[in-house]
Amino acid sequence: MIIFAIESSCDETSAAVIRAENDRVDILSNVVATQIETHALYGGVVPEIASRAHLEAISTVAERAIADADIVTSDIDAVAVTCAPGLIGALLVGVSFAKSLAYALGVPLIPVNHIKAHVAAVYPANPELKPPFYAVVVSGSHTSVYRVTGFTEFDEIGGSRDDAAGEAFDKVGRRLGLAYPCGAGMDALAAEGFLSALSLKLPSPHLKDTYDFSFSGLKTAAVNLIHNERQKRDLCDDDPLPDDIRKEIAAVFTRSVTDGIQKCLSSVIAEFGVAPIVLAGGVAANSHLRNALSTLAKKEGVSFISPSKDLCGDNAAMIGIQGYYEYRAGARAGCDLNAYASEESADANGVFSYETDA
Numbered sequence: 001m002i003i004f005a006i007e008s009s010c011d012e013t014s015a016a017v018i019r020a021e022n023d024r025v026d027i028l029s030n031v032v033a034t035q036i037e038t039h040a041l042y043g044g045v046v047p048e049i050a051s052r053a054h055l056e057a058i059s060t061v062a063e064r065a066i067a068d069a070d071i072v073t074s075d076i077d078a079v080a081v082t083c084a085p086g087l088i089g090a091l092l093v094g095v096s097f098a099k100s101l102a103y104a105l106g107v108p109l110i111p112v113n114h115i116k117a118h119v120a121a122v123y124p125a126n127p128e129l130k131p132p133f134y135a136v137v138v139s140g141s142h143t144s145v146y147r148v149t150g151f152t153e154f155d156e157i158g159g160s161r162d163d164a165a166g167e168a169f170d171k172v173g174r175r176l177g178l179a180y181p182c183g184a185g186m187d188a189l190a191a192e193g194f195l196s197a198l199s200l201k202l203p204s205p206h207l208k209d210t211y212d213f214s215f216s217g218l219k220t221a222a223v224n225l226i227h228n229e230r231q232k233r234d235l236c237d238d239d240p241l242p243d244d245i246r247k248e249i250a251a252v253f254t255r256s257v258t259d260g261i262q263k264c265l266s267s268v269i270a271e272f273g274v275a276p277i278v279l280a281g282g283v284a285a286n287s288h289l290r291n292a293l294s295t296l297a298k299k300e301g302v303s304f305i306s307p308s309k310d311l312c313g314d315n316a317a318m319i320g321i322q323g324y325y326e327y328r329a330g331a332r333a334g335c336d337l338n339a340y341a342s343e344e345s346a347d348a349n350g351v352f353s354y355e356t357d358a
């Protein structure tokens with residue numbers, strides 16, 4: 001079947017075409033229009049601006065996805081769309097567009113959970129991967145560890161009690177003078193920092209004896225460390241920290257994040273048993289985190305799987321892939337489909353309430 005998918009939960013307007021048959025999913029097109037440059041001016045995503053930018057981009061992005069896939073609209077068998085979690089105004093643009101398209105074509109509309117879709121990004125390149133496995137989803141708004149027991153069945157084992165890991169990367173990166181979003185910049189800066197011995201220290205985000213994290217505590221400690229290092233050098237507001245210290249702080253921060261996630265996953269495996277490890281979400285593009293979890297997987301004798309870097313960030317291909325599994329499980333939405341800021345509110349409204357799994 002051919003699925004047309006839409007993603008608009010944050011600052012990327014994306015449309016994709018997926019071909020899915022049995023357990024084989026192929027991405028025929030995946031067009032992503034990013035708003036990063038616009039939001040970089042403000043140091044973060046401005047929700048109202050994001051909604052307007054989605055509205056401006058969505059028709060063109062959708063047309064491009066159809067042209068790139070070399071299909072016509074009458075080839076589309078279903079439309080999948082992110083309806084939670086995310087920025088409500090941003091989500092509504094994609095949901096409204098998807099509802100109109102599904103209605104006009106007379107095809108089913110499939111509501112998709114953005115977090116589950118991040119994990120689905122691994123399936124095209126890893127057709128042999130089947131649940132059960134562990135999934136660590138690390139993004140700008142989410143950090144959770146799941147036991148994935150079916151393509152649509154996720155048990156949350158633990159997660160952040162406050163900020164997401166990506167948010168911490170972005171805030172600390174900004175204090176180190178990097179442009180928003182700072183994840184990729186922090187990755188590169190840390191790589192240089194790791195070349196020298198690290199003497200600075202930061203706390204672990206992993207909360208002892210739990211499967212949970214606090215990235216807010218780590219973020220505050222890193223911001224204080226930057227402040228202290230600036231004070232030691234008597235720097236004025238516009239003076240940057242010396243490069244060697246910036247690199248060391250990026251490396252120490254990255255080490256705390258990666259060690260914390262690795263430690264949590266180690267205790268999850270000790271408690272619940274071995275299973276393949278999937279790392280997904282925007283922060284899964286982090287080379288140090290990929291290395292740390294790949295090392296852990298090797299030690300545990302299980303496979304480590306993460307999407308290619310272009311599929312780690314927000315994109316509609318992952319929505320189409322998860323949409324296929326949701327469709328098989330019986331998920332359907334009508335023209336009354338709404339958008340929800342959180343998974344909890346979507347669940348409370350029964351958006352993803354269907355029991356069977358393929």
Ligand code: KG4
Pocket residue numbers: 010138139140141142165166167169170181182183184186187281282283284285286287312313314
């Ligand atoms: O999944 P995503 O694209 O959007 C959300 O659903 O939140 O994740 C975006 C986050 C941003 O915080 C960005 O800084 C972070 O992913 N990120 C990274 C890297 N590339 C993107 N964080 C660390 N290292 C990276 N290489």
Ligand code: ZN
Pocket residue numbers: 114118139140281282313314
């Ligand atoms: Zn995301």
